Amino acid sequence: MNYLELAVTVLPPVDDNVEIVAAFLSDYGFEGSAEDENLKAYIQADKITEAEIHIIANELVVKNFIDSTFLIDTIAPRNWNDEWEKNYFQPILIGKRCLIKSSFHKTDLKADYEILIDPKMSFGTGHHETTSLMVEYLLEIDLKDKTVLDMGTGTGILGILASMLGSKSVVGIDNDSWCYENTLENLELNKIENFDICLGDAGLLKNYPHTFEVVIANINRHILLADIHYYVQAMQKGGQILLSGFYDEDLEVIQAEAEKCGLKFISHKQKNKWNAAQFIL
Template identity: 40%
Template sequence: MTFTKIIFQTNQEFSEILTAELAEMGFDTFEETEKGIDAYILTERYSSRAISEMVDKYKSLASIEYKVETIEKENWNEEWEKNYDPIAVDTRCRVRATFHEPDDSYDHEIVITPKMSFGTGHHATTQGILELQLDSDFANKSVLDVGSGTGILAIMAAKLGANYVEATDIDQWCVENGLENFQLNGLQNIDYHKGAISTLQLNKPKYDVVIANINKNVLLEEMSYYAGLLDKGGQLFLSGFYEEDIPDVKNSTDSYNLLLEKSVIKDNWTALMFSKY
């Protein structure tokens, strides 16, 4: 298995648009640099033509230069550790890698082995959901984390008192990495399923909480499944889209008796919490 890394040099003000375009193409890990963005994607999903067309589309608006590299799976940790820093949600939560020292000044610490999985904590969508989780009551609740990636949001739910947590992702490496991270955080009994939510046989018919941090198109396609898996009075946490996408998302949730309760907006990325009535 190999990954394609593209090193972009571009104007800082264009980085947000560039990240959005790349996310739509399937890039799922991004690192901000002094000169632009480094973006990563499974090589089998990479299209040089799509990149070329995107650059041509914006060349009149911004200066964009890029270089393409291929990274073997075995080399990913070494590549990632060069730039991986802990992230924090004020003093309530810190996400760190195994090679960082612990810090007991935070209410919660989540420890991960960073690999090529979406959700290392650095993206604004993950941080937005974490904020919403920290402001919510998870005590004794059942939780389903859809598109769990590294498992950070599932781990956060467990640390906040959830008595049952289950996770899904379509990528086998995410499943392997997530299970490893669950073990690192002392969580032994979280089932992590590989596959799309529409095809899986889950362990429970209903959950108190459903979390989905994916992207707008997938969220809209799968909204009926999320709503159907929620008990009345349950909470749905959604992220992976921009502030201007809120009306489209809300039009979908309105169809399933989901009431918008809270929102967090970071760098134009949005995280929303709904209640089912």
């Protein structure tokens, strides 16, 4: 599957505006990375047109968040491991208990749980604040013999950790075929056998044959608000849900929508303006 790449130059104040631009694009389904003022965001080519990307980017230009010389390019599928190895994916220790590294990493770091991730194009290496926050939550809660749903599974990292923490079974759902294939590879790398990966979206939950005691959804504000009712329908009474992929200022609207669906707010975590929140049904 091809991707479309949007490359932009973020205007000063760069630190603040990079976060604003990343969050804005995330609401449209983009995933990306930034180096100083240079930000690149990616989205599946079948989800949006170049004309629509122009409209989105021009809105950021008008608001003085990015320079007008943005570029849009088509990126053919390729193995992204070399890109990650050359750039930013280094071994990371989260909560002093979970080590995330790739098969090409050599490190002396040790932890209770070691996850191997070869990320390709998929989101989820532990370096992004939202993934890190969700890992922290998973390390805190009791997952022993629990049934777990991992929405927007990406690399499978969170579901893999849930399995390592004793979950009875894990179901991962992602609408990206690269994520589907990447998760299968990461499951094999980590010798995980109780994780079923499905290609699709939250609509799959309408007729799913069983419910879940724990739901994980690390996606973005837009999708969380649109799909949270599907997640709740798939939950067991008394179950809990962990949500992330949104900013500090989005917590109130996420909490309000969750409460409309019958969820009770328990806690939230924050890191560099990113948030994760815990609810029970």
